[in-house]
Every structure is written in structure tokens, then in C-alpha cells.
Amino acid sequence: MADQKCPVCGKKIGGVFGQPEPSGVLLERAKKFDVSSEGMCQNCLSEAVDKQQAIASETISTAKKEAERTIQAAVSKIFVTPAQIAGGKDLGAISGYSVIGTGAISELLSSWTDFFGAQSNTYLSKIRTAEEYALNMLKLEALKKGGDSIYCYSINLTEATSGHGMLMVSVYGSAVNKFAEAADSEIIKAIEIISNR
Numbered sequence: 086m087a088d089q090k091c092p093v094c095g096k097k098i099g100g101v102f103g104q105p106e107p108s109g110v111l112l113e114r115a116k117k118f119d120v121s122s123e124g125m126c127q128n129c130l131s132e133a134v135d136k137q138q139a140i141a142s143e144t145i146s147t148a149k150k151e152a153e154r155t156i157q158a159a160v161s162k163i164f165v166t167p168a169q170i171a172g173g174k175d176l177g178a179i180s181g182y183s184v185i186g187t188g189a190i191s192e193l194l195s196s197w198t199d200f201f202g203a204q205s206n207t208y209l210s211k212i213r214t215a216e217e218y219a220l221n222m223l224k225l226e227a228l229k230k231g232g233d234s235i236y237c238y239s240i241n242l243t244e245a246t247s248g249h250g251m252l253m254v255s256v257y258g259s260a261v262n263k264f265a266e267a268a269d270s271e272i273i274k275a276i277e278i279i280s281n282r
Contacts, residue, residue, distance in 0.1 A: 107130045164263065169236055174261065229279050233261075234260075
């Protein structure tokens with residue numbers, strides 16, 4: 086390889102003044118990213134591998150974002166009811182949780198609203214946010230089981246710590262495959278994405 090020239094840069098490979106030969110580690114990386122290393126010097130092969138790795142990372146990132154978008158869209162379309170409706174395949178019990186801190190300012194504001202007998206919008210806002218998070222977790226659990234609906238939905242709010250201002254919202258239900266093949270296409274795609282992870 087001492088008399089060989091790199092097909093990319095045209096410089097001599099090897100010897101005292103030539104370009105370095107590709108290392109074993111670099112050759113393994115080139116093989117991993119399916120980059121032809123034949124006759125290339127260390128620098129040119131390194132650039133080619135780095136470029137291919139960047140393309141692969143971008144492709145993975147784009148696919149991941151698309152999968153997340155599909156799952157989020159599917160979560161918003163899951164049918165949720167507190168009732169037990171006839172039909173559908175019961176896939177088992179599921180649950181979702183959210184724990185939020187009320188914070189010192191919320192505590193102060195709520196003590197004033199308590200004193201004057203008013204409603205604490207600060208707490209209500211935090212509880213609504215926690216409910217939404219817990220419900221989204223419940224819907225995601227339904228998707229993981231292959232469900233497109235949640236029956237017998239119930240919600241519970243408790244204080245998670247004694248007097249330390251932490252609230253826990255827990256939601257429960259049964260994952261159900263109600264619509265089977267007639268389910269929304271994004272729900273079907275999301276179930277496929279989750280099952281292949």
C-alpha cells in the first residue's frame with residue numbers, strides 16, 4: 086500500500102511523508118455504515134464515515150419525530166368513557182399517574198382564598214394539568230396493549246405527602262379494542278410503532 090494513492094484526495098498513502106493508512110477502528114466504522122474503504126487514506130475515509138453517520142443520525146431523528154407525532158395524534162383520538170359499553174375485546178386494566186408539587190406561592194395564595202372562602206384557581210390549574218398528564222399516560226398504556234378505547238375510566242386525587250404540598254392524580258380503566266380493523270389509521274399505526282419498539 087506504500088505506492089498506492091488515495092482515490093479521493095490523490096495523495097500517497099503510507100511511508101514517511103504519505104497519508105496514514107486507515108486504522109482498524111475506522112475500518113470497522115466504515116463497515117458499520119456501509120462505506121467503501123478500498124484504497125482510501127485515513128483522513129478521507131474518516132470524512133466519508135462521518136458524513137454517512139450524520140445522514141444516518143438525521144434519518145433516525147426524522148423517523149423518531151414522525152413516530153412521536155403519530156403516537157401523540159393517536160393518544161388524542163383514544164375513546165374514553167366511565168361507562169362499561171358492550172362490545173370490544175377487553176385487554177386488561179391500565180393506569181396512569183401524575184404527581185405535582187403545589188409550591189410555596191400556591192400554598193400562600195390558597196391560604197388567602199381559603200381565608201376568604203373563595204375558590205383556588207391556582208390549585209385547580211395545577212390539578213387540571215396533572216389530570217391531563219395522567220390521562221395521556223393512561224391512553225399510552227392502552228395503545229401499548231393494542232387498545233383503541235378505554236372503558237370504566239375513573240380518576241382519583243390524593244395528597245402524595247403528608248402536608249408537603251404534593252398532589253397525586255391517578256387514573257384507571259380497562260383497555261379495549263372496540264373498533265378492531267375499523268379503528269382510526271393513526272391509532273393502528275401508533276400501535277404498530279409501539280409494538281415494534
